[in-house]
Amino acid sequence: xxxxxxxxxxxxxxxxxxxxxxxxxxxxxxxxxxxxxxxxxxxxxxxxxxxxxxxxxxxxxxxxxxxxxxxxxxxxxxxxxxxxxxxxxxxxxxxxxxxxxxxxxxxxxxxxxxxxxxxxxxxxxxxxxxxxxxxxxxxxxxxxxxxxxxxxxxxxxxxxxxxxxxxxxxxxxxxxxxxxxxxxxxxxxxxxxxxxxxxxxxxxxxxxxxxxxxxxxxxxxxxxxxxxxxxxxxxxxxxxxxxxxxxxxxxxxxxxxxxxxxxxxxxxxxxxxxxxxxxxxxxxxxxxxxxxxxxxxxxxxxxxxxxxxxxxxxxxxxxxxxxxxxxxxxxxxxxxxxxxxxxxxxxxxxxxxxxxxxxxxxxxxxxxxxxxxxxxxxxxxxxxxxxxxxxxxxxxxxxxxxxxxxxxxxxxxxxxxxxxxxxxxxxxxxxxxxxxxxxxxxxxxxxxxxxxxxxxxxxxxxxxxxxxxxxxxxxxxxxxxxxxxxxxxxxxxxxxxxxxxxxxxxxx
Amino acid sequence: xxxxxxxxxxxxxxxxxxxxxxxxxxxxxxxxxxxxxxxxxxxxxxxxxxxxxxxxxxxxxxxxxxxxxxxxxxxxxxxxxxxxxxxxxxxxxxxxxxxxxxxxxxxxxxxxxxxxxxxxxxxxxxxxxxxxxxxxxxxxxxxxxxxxxxxxxxxxxxxxxxxxxxxxxxxxxxxxxxxxxxxxxxxxxxxxxxxxxxxxxxxxxxxxxxxxxxxxxxxxxxxxxxxxxxxxxxxxxxxxxxxxxxxxxxxxxxxxxxxxxxxxxxxxxxxxxxxxxxxxxxxxxxxxxxxxxxxxxxxxxxxxxxxxxxxxxx
Numbered sequence: 001x002x003x004x005x006x007x008x009x010x011x012x013x014x015x016x017x018x019x020x021x022x023x024x025x026x027x028x029x030x031x032x033x034x035x036x037x038x039x040x041x042x043x044x045x046x047x048x049x050x051x052x053x054x055x056x057x058x059x060x061x062x063x064x065x066x067x068x069x070x071x072x073x074x075x076x077x078x079x080x081x082x083x084x085x086x087x088x089x090x091x092x093x094x095x096x097x098x099x100x101x102x103x104x105x106x107x108x109x110x111x112x113x114x115x116x117x118x119x120x121x122x123x124x125x126x127x128x129x130x131x132x133x134x135x136x137x138x139x140x141x142x143x144x145x146x147x148x149x150x151x152x153x154x155x156x157x158x159x160x161x162x163x164x165x166x167x168x169x170x171x172x173x174x175x176x177x178x179x180x181x182x183x184x185x186x187x188x189x190x191x192x193x194x195x196x197x198x199x200x201x202x203x204x205x206x207x208x209x210x211x212x213x214x215x216x217x218x219x220x221x222x223x224x225x226x227x228x229x230x231x232x233x234x235x236x237x238x239x240x241x242x243x244x245x246x247x248x249x250x251x252x253x254x255x256x257x258x259x260x261x262x263x264x265x266x267x268x269x270x271x272x273x274x275x276x277x278x279x280x281x282x283x284x285x286x287x288x289x290x291x292x293x294x295x296x297x298x299x300x301x302x303x304x305x306x307x308x309x310x311x312x313x314x315x316x317x318x319x320x321x322x323x324x325x326x327x328x329x330x331x332x333x334x335x336x337x338x339x340x341x342x343x344x345x346x347x348x349x350x351x352x353x354x355x356x357x358x359x360x361x362x363x364x365x366x367x368x369x370x371x372x373x374x375x376x377x378x379x380x381x382x383x384x385x386x387x388x389x390x391x392x393x394x395x396x397x398x399x400x401x402x403x404x405x406x407x408x409x410x411x412x413x414x415x416x417x418x419x420x421x422x423x424x425x426x427x428x429x430x431x432x433x434x435x436x437x438x439x440x441x442x443x444x445x446x447x448x449x450x451x452x453x454x455x456x457x458x459x460x461x462x463x464x465x466x467x468x469x470x471x472x473x474x475x476x477x478x479x480x481x482x483x484x485x486x487x488x489x490x491x492x493x494x495x496x497x498x499x500x501x502x503x504x505x506x507x508x
Numbered sequence: 509x510x511x512x513x514x515x516x517x518x519x520x521x522x523x524x525x526x527x528x529x530x531x532x533x534x535x536x537x538x539x540x541x542x543x544x545x546x547x548x549x550x551x552x553x554x555x556x557x558x559x560x561x562x563x564x565x566x567x568x569x570x571x572x573x574x575x576x577x578x579x580x581x582x583x584x585x586x587x588x589x590x591x592x593x594x595x596x597x598x599x600x601x602x603x604x605x606x607x608x609x610x611x612x613x614x615x616x617x618x619x620x621x622x623x624x625x626x627x628x629x630x631x632x633x634x635x636x637x638x639x640x641x642x643x644x645x646x647x648x649x650x651x652x653x654x655x656x657x658x659x660x661x662x663x664x665x666x667x668x669x670x671x672x673x674x675x676x677x678x679x680x681x682x683x684x685x686x687x688x689x690x691x692x693x694x695x696x697x698x699x700x701x702x703x704x705x706x707x708x709x710x711x712x713x714x715x716x717x718x719x720x721x722x723x724x725x726x727x728x729x730x731x732x733x734x735x736x737x738x739x740x741x742x743x744x745x746x747x748x749x750x751x752x753x754x755x756x757x758x759x760x761x762x763x764x765x766x767x768x769x770x771x772x773x774x775x776x777x778x779x780x781x782x783x784x785x786x787x788x789x790x791x792x793x794x795x796x797x798x799x800x801x802x803x804x805x806x807x808x809x810x811x812x813x814x815x816x817x818x819x820x821x822x
């Protein structure tokens with residue numbers, strides 16, 4: 001376990017470090033904004049206890065809303081990405097900082113305040129030399145609570161494309177990659193502990209040193225941000241991908257091709273950006289420019305269509321392209337060759353023993369085989385029930401099983417038949433045989449780049465570069481590349497570059 | 509000169525001060541004395557506007573305090589609170605120079621002034637300047653409080669029961685220090701206390717306040733001899749108070765004349781028998797002298813035994 005986590009971490013060190021930095025950045029920005037809102041607010045409301053009480057209650061109520069719901073509520077207003085993530089984090093962190101500052105300021109010994117007044121000190125002297133220093137232990141403990149909260153909650157930013165360590169947790173859950181999950185979870189926990197410890201250390205410093213420290217951090221942070229903003233190339237396009245290795249390989253290919261053909265354009269990648277609806281919304285709102293999507297997904301989840309999905313891949317692509325253009329004013333380029341749809345797999349030995357080639361062959365021997373299926377596949381009419389009807393077969397037994405476990409169970413011989421995605425690397429890893437869908441029961445799933453019509457019009461060169469992949473990459477190519485990335489843990493960028501060079505799409 | 513004219517203060521409908529008139533002269537050590545809840549602290553606080561009168565005016569040298577710039581007014585008035593009220597986040601020196609900071613004094617001048625005053629209240633600057641308030645005893649903290657009040661050379665210092673929370677020995681020392689300081693500097697001190705003996709010891713003039721009204725004002729001896737009414741009389745009637753003074757021991761006929769061979773500690777007749785008992789506790793054979801009379805351990809026992817007879821006769 002530890003070895004595999006270590007191996008995973010060292011192979012993905014660059015990306016993990018980037019996610020870690022992103023996590024720190026999101027959390028730090030959120031905390032700084034919260035401090036700048038909550039502390040002045042508390043100072044302003046100290047002498048207005050009624051309003052202070054109301055604000056305190058309000059901040060408390062906000063905090064009881066599950067963070068996921070806050071993110072959901074914010075999407076229609078501010079879209080997805082880092083901004084709504086930071087807004088949600090700020091909303092969350094306001095309560096502990098506000099309440100602690102407020103309590104710290106209102107619990108100062110009244111005798112000291114009377115003394116300050118009686119000595120005729122200025123308002124500024126009273127606030128900065130007396131009230132804030134006396135309230136500082138409480139304020140810092142509020143900041144500490146808020147920081148730990150923010151670092152923990154920031155893992156949810158990944159859900160709406162905000163990046164950070166949550167990307168690895170999400171990736172781990174979705175692809176059942178415990179190494180990724182452990183890396184994400186452990187790093188965010190360590191980060192929270194470290195921050196908490198650091199702030200505790202700060203509380204021992206004097207108020208003056210603390211102020212200077214904050215100023216230095218702000219100036220350095222602002223400078224770094226400004227520098228990076230200034231040095232950005234003139235034209236940057238953003239290409240995102242869904243969770244997992246396969247989309248990451250694809251978008252790396254897009255990047256390589258676009259940047260080779262258009263030296264002036266810089267491509268920014270956002271791998272593991274989120275689920276289908278997040279990506280689609282991000283594309284609509286212009287936060288991302290391009291992402292690869294499957295024809296089957298377009299037809300089933302994105303566009304409204306009364307027809308059943310056409311089983312012919314070419315026609316399905318035409319439908320998807322036309323509907324996207326009409327309904328969303330979007331451009332859907334020609335797909336690559338490979339299919340990443342549902343499939344039925346068996347072990348090589350089973351296939352040999354019973355001479356299994358197509359799903360129809362299950363009619364003969366199905367009653368001798370045990371099946372295990374993904375819970376969704378097991379229930380959907382376009383999954384197992386529909387398949388049984390279309391091919392008229394019956395298995396000895398059929399049950400549901402967690403997606404990644406079903407491969408292991410199949411390889412171990414505990415079950416004989418499972419569903420699969422055609423490009424899953426496990427097919428290669430466990431030497432499985434995919435039974436041919438001769439009746440074309442499963443809808444076609446072909447990947448192709450998607451973008452708005454406006455973007456396509458403004459960037460004809462980018463479109464031309466992306467089109468070079470259409471018809472390329474076979475299912476076995478994809479399977480092999482997925483195997484390299486998710487099982488062998490090679491970097492997606494390297495695997496993508498290798499493919500492109502080997503196929504003459506990229507000059508060395 | 510501080511003048512209160514027709515000063516009334518109401519808190520939630522009840523009057524803490526009732527149409528009060530009083531004049532305090534420049535350079536006076538003026539004591540406001542009265543039982544708790546009498547309004548003496550409220551009256552003191554109208555001077556630096558910590559309390560704003562419901563009606564009536566308070567003037568300092570003819571200038572109405574309600575029309576003065578608030579911080580400006582306060583920066584030129586020293587203020588000593590009951591508990592020292594030092595800011596726990598600042599050193600002794602920082603605490604003592606707060607008014608100087610706000611008046612914009614130069615660092616060097618500030619330091620010199622604080623060192624000078626620290627020496628006057630018997631606190632070694634080298635030892636105390638950089639201590640935090642948490643490292644001070646109650647008496648030490650209150651000395652710093654006094655330094656803070658005097659730092660800006662104010663013409664007026666207000667003291668609100670500054671010694672009531674201290675132990676008798678520290679209280680005694682601080683009373684002496686304040687009296688000495690007052691003799692050296694040309695400053696008006698308005699001092700609030702509920703302790704009649706303290707009032708007697710310190711006051712040039714005093715005013716007895718009860719239920720928001722000044723019952724009588726004047727020099728201590730005059731008030732003692734001519735109490736205006738029954739309340740003042742009882743307030744000054746030391747025999748009726750629980751405190752027993754050495755003066756009472758002498759007037760009860762105890763003691764013998766002082767001779768040259770006697771190794772005595774001199775005490776004032778306004779000090780209490782408890783302080784005497786404290787000395788005897790440390791050294792049972794210690795002799796004291798009060799007003800030229802020598803008292804020893806047996807005198808104390810006789811005095812206390814007589815007290816018992818007195819109360820059984822009541």
